[in-house]
Amino acid sequence: MSERIISCSAAIAEVLTEEMTRDERIFIIGEDLVYHGGIFGQFKGLPEKFPGRVIDTPISETCIVGAGLGAALTGMRPLVDMHFADFVTCAMDEIANQSAKIRYMFGGQVKVPLVIWAPDGAGLGAAAHHSQSLESWFVHTPGLKVVVPSEPADVKGLLTASLRDDDPIIFFQHKKLFAKMGPVPEGEYVIPLGKAAVKRQGKDVTILTYGSGYYLTIEAVKELAGLGIEAEVIDLRTLKPLDFKTIAESLKKTYRAVVVHEACLTGGFGAELVARISSELFDYLDAPVLRVATKDVPIPFSPPLEKFVLPSVEDIVKAVRQVTYC
Amino acid sequence: MSDESNTLLSLYRTMVTVRKFETLAGELFAAGKIPGFIHLSIGQEGSSVGVCSILRPDDYLITTHRGHGHVIAKGGDLKRMVAELMGRKTGYCKGKGGSMHIADFSLGILGANGVVAGGFPIITGAGLSIKLRKTEQVAVCFFGDGASNRGPFHEALNMAAIWKLPILFVCENNCYASTTKTSYACSIIDIANRAKGYGIPGVSVDGNDVLAVRHAAAEAVGRARQGEGPTLLENKTYRRRGHFEGDPQRYRDQAEVVEWEQKNDPISRFTTILMKKKILTKDLEREIAAKIEADLKEAVEFAEQSEWPKPEEALEDLFVNP
Numbered sequence: 001m002s003e004r005i006i007s008c009s010a011a012i013a014e015v016l017t018e019e020m021t022r023d024e025r026i027f028i029i030g031e032d033l034v035y036h037g038g039i040f041g042q043f044k045g046l047p048e049k050f051p052g053r054v055i056d057t058p059i060s061e062t063c064i065v066g067a068g069l070g071a072a073l074t075g076m077r078p079l080v081d082m083h084f085a086d087f088v089t090c091a092m093d094e095i096a097n098q099s100a101k102i103r104y105m106f107g108g109q110v111k112v113p114l115v116i117w118a119p120d121g122a123g124l125g126a127a128a129h130h131s132q133s134l135e136s137w138f139v140h141t142p143g144l145k146v147v148v149p150s151e152p153a154d155v156k157g158l159l160t161a162s163l164r165d166d167d168p169i170i171f172f173q174h175k176k177l178f179a180k181m182g183p184v185p186e187g188e189y190v191i192p193l194g195k196a197a198v199k200r201q202g203k204d205v206t207i208l209t210y211g212s213g214y215y216l217t218i219e220a221v222k223e224l225a226g227l228g229i230e231a232e233v234i235d236l237r238t239l240k241p242l243d244f245k246t247i248a249e250s251l252k253k254t255y256r257a258v259v260v261h262e263a264c265l266t267g268g269f270g271a272e273l274v275a276r277i278s279s280e281l282f283d284y285l286d287a288p289v290l291r292v293a294t295k296d297v298p299i300p301f302s303p304p305l306e307k308f309v310l311p312s313v314e315d316i317v318k319a320v321r322q323v324t325y326c
Numbered sequence: 327m328s329d330e331s332n333t334l335l336s337l338y339r340t341m342v343t344v345r346k347f348e349t350l351a352g353e354l355f356a357a358g359k360i361p362g363f364i365h366l367s368i369g370q371e372g373s374s375v376g377v378c379s380i381l382r383p384d385d386y387l388i389t390t391h392r393g394h395g396h397v398i399a400k401g402g403d404l405k406r407m408v409a410e411l412m413g414r415k416t417g418y419c420k421g422k423g424g425s426m427h428i429a430d431f432s433l434g435i436l437g438a439n440g441v442v443a444g445g446f447p448i449i450t451g452a453g454l455s456i457k458l459r460k461t462e463q464v465a466v467c468f469f470g471d472g473a474s475n476r477g478p479f480h481e482a483l484n485m486a487a488i489w490k491l492p493i494l495f496v497c498e499n500n501c502y503a504s505t506t507k508t509s510y511a512c513s514i515i516d517i518a519n520r521a522k523g524y525g526i527p528g529v530s531v532d533g534n535d536v537l538a539v540r541h542a543a544a545e546a547v548g549r550a551r552q553g554e555g556p557t558l559l560e561n562k563t564y565r566r567r568g569h570f571e572g573d574p575q576r577y578r579d580q581a582e583v584v585e586w587e588q589k590n591d592p593i594s595r596f597t598t599i600l601m602k603k604k605i606l607t608k609d610l611e612r613e614i615a616a617k618i619e620a621d622l623k624e625a626v627e628f629a630e631q632s633e634w635p636k637p638e639e640a641l642e643d644l645f646v647n648p
Contacts, residue, residue, distance in 0.1 A: 027458060029454075052458070053458075055454075057485065058481075058484060058485060058488065060481035060484065060485060062447055062477060062478050062481050063446070063447045063450050063478065063481035063482050063485050065447065066446065066447015066448050066450055066451055066478070066481075066482070067447060067450045067451035067454050067485065068451060069447065069448055069451055070436070070447065070448040070449060070450055070451020070452040070453070070454065070455065070465075071451040071452070071454050071455040071458070072451070073431070073436055073448065073451070073452065074386065074436075074451070074452045074455040074456070075455060075459060076455045076458060076459070078451075091447075093441055093444060093478075094447050094448075097440075097441055097444065098439075098441070098444060098447075098448060102437065103643060103644065103645070103646070104422060104643050104644050105419060105422055105423045105427040105437075106418070106419045106422070106423055106427060106429040106431075106437055107417075107418065107419035107420035107421075107422050107423065107643055108420070108642065108643030109418075109419070109429060109430075109431045110429075110431050111646050142644060143644055143645075145645070165646075165647060166646035166647060167645045167646050167647060193647075241648070
C-alpha cells in the first residue's frame with residue numbers, strides 16, 4: 001500500500017468521501033458544516049460532493065446528538081460533529097443515558113451505528129470552555145467505545161473502522177492534529193478498534209499514551225535516548241475497547257511504565273491503566289507506574305498559565321528517569 | 327358490521343386492554359411480583375389509543391416512563407410486556423429494561439424512556455431519518471406536561487419545524503408532573519400554544535374523548551405524511567394514579583381523583599357513545615372484557631412460568647462487536 005504525506009484534515013476528507021460513496025446511509029450533522037466545512041475545515045468539499053448529506057443544524061447540541069441517535073436507530077449511520085468536545089456537556093443525556101444504554105436496556109434489539117466526533121484538547125489559548133480532554137467520562141460509561149487517534153494515518157484507519165462499526169463511538173481528536181502532516185496509506189485503510197500500536201521499540205521503559213500525548217512522548221523519547229534510555233512507546237489509539245494484551249507484552253519486557261495524557265490527572269485514564277497494571281502485572285514491576293497529565297485545574301487562558309498546567313516533554317523525561325532510577 | 331363500527335370497536339377494545347393491563351400491573355406490583363417502580367396511565371387511554379389508532383405499522387413511536395398504553399396501542403405483545411415487567415428472560419428486553427424501558431423495534435416502538443423529555447431528541451432523529459430515506463413514515467413523540475418544561479422540547483420543536491420533519495409531538499397534559507401541578511409549573515394553560523413559538527400548528531383537545539384525539543391526530547399525521555411538517559397536539563387528560571405506584575399523593579385531595587373517575591372517564595364516555603350507536607351492547611361489553619381478561623391471565627401465566635435471566639446474562643447485549 002503506497003503512502004503519501006498529507007494532513008490529518010486531508011485524511012479525514014478522504015475517508016469521508018470514500019465511506020459516504022460506499023454507504024449512502026452515512027451522513028454528517030452538526031454546526032457550521034455547509035459553508036464553513038466544519039469549524040476546523042475537516043469537512044471541506046463534502047457538502048458539494050454529497051448534497052443533502054452534510055446537514056447544518058441550529059446551535060442545539062442536545063438535539064444534534066439526539067438526532068444522530070434517532071437516525072441511527074432507524075436505519076442511518078450518522079457522524080455527529082460536536083464542534084468542540086467541551087460541548088458534550090450540553091448533550092450528556094443523549095450520549096451517556098441514551099446512546100450508550102439503548103442497545104443494552106432494550107435487550108440487544110437494536111444496533112446504534114453512531115459516531116460522535118469530538119475535537120478536544122488545549123494549547124491554543126482557547127481557555128476553559130474550548131480546551132478540555134474528557135475521554136475518561138466516557139470510558140466510565142458502559143456502552144460507548146472511545147477512540148483517541150494521534151497520527152493522520154491512525155485518524156484515517158480508525159475513522160474508517162468507526163464509520164463501519166455498529167456501536168456508538170465517541171471519537172476524540174485533538175484540535176492541533178487537524179493540521180498535522182504524516183504518511184497516510186492510499187485507498188481503503190482500516191485499523192481495527194481495540195488495537196494499540198507499538199510505535200517505537202525499547203527495552204527500558206514503556207510509555208503508554210494516546211492523542212496529543214503521543215507527540216510529547218516522541219519528543220521526550222529523543223532526549224531519553226541521549227541519556228541511554230530506550231523507551232517503548234505504545235499509542236493506545238482506542239481506550240475502549242482497550243488493548244491490554246499489547247500493554248502486558250511490553251511491560252513483561254521493560255518492567256516499567258509511565259502514562260502520558262493531556263486529560264487532567266485525577267480520575268484520568270492513567271488511573272485506570274495504573275490500576276490494571278498493578279492488579280494484573282504486579283510481579284513484573286520494578287518501579288511504581290507514574291502518570292504525566294494536566295494539573296487539576298480548568299485550562300487557563302494566558303499562555304504562561306496554560307503552558308504551566310499542561311504536561312511537558314520535561315515532565316515525561318523526569319518521570320521516566322524516576323522509574324528507571326537514572 | 328360496517329368498517330366504521332369495526333374501527334370504533336377496535337378503539338374500545340384497545341382502551342379496555344390498556345385499562346385492564348394497567349390495573350393488573352398495579353395489582354402485580356402491590357403483590358410484590360414486579361420489582362422497581364411502575365407508572366400507570368389509568369384514565370389516559372383516550373390519548374394513547376386515539377393517537378396510535380391512526381398510525382401505520384411502520385410508523386415510529388417513542389414514549390415515556392408512563393408508556394405501557396402506547397406500547398399496547400401500537401401493537402405490543404402482552405406476554406412479552408408482562409414478562410418484562412416481572413424481569414423475566416422472555417420479556418421484551420430480556421429483563422434488562424423493565425417497565426420504563428420497553429421497546430419493540432419491529433413495531434417501530436423506539437422505546438419507553440426513563441428520562442423526562444428524553445424522547446424529543448431521538449424522535450427528531452427518527453423524523454430526519456424518514457426525510458433522508460424519503461419514506462412516508464411518521465414519527466410520534468409522546469411526552470407529558472412536565473417534559474414540555476425541559477430544554478429538549480425547545481430544541482426538538484425548533485429543529486422539526488425548520489426541517490419540516492414528519493413528527494407528531496403529543497403532549498399528554500395529565501395535570502401533574504410527578505408531584506407538581508401543571509398549573510404551578512407552566513405559565514400558560516394550553517401547552518399547545520407553545521407551538522406558536524415555532525410556527526407550527528398547535529392543537530389542544532379533550533384527551534379523554536378518544537374520537538377527538540383520533541381526529542386531531544389524523545389531521546396532524548396527514549400533514550406530516552405530505553411533507554407539511556410537525557404538529558404539537560395537546561391531549562388534556564388526568565393522571566388518576568400517583569406518579570408511581572405507592573405514591574402517597576400528598577399534593578392532591580382524593581376527591582379530585584374521584585371526580586375525574588366518575589365524571590370524565592375516557593372509557594365510560596366512549597362506552598356511552600357506542601351503546602347509543604348500538605355498536606356496543608352489554609353482552610358484547612362482557613364478551614370483550616372476558617377475552618381481554620383471558621389474554622392477560624395467559625400473559626401472567628406465561629411470565630410466571632418464564633425463566634429468570636441467568637445472572638451472567640447481565641454482561642450480554644452491550645455491544646454488537648464487543
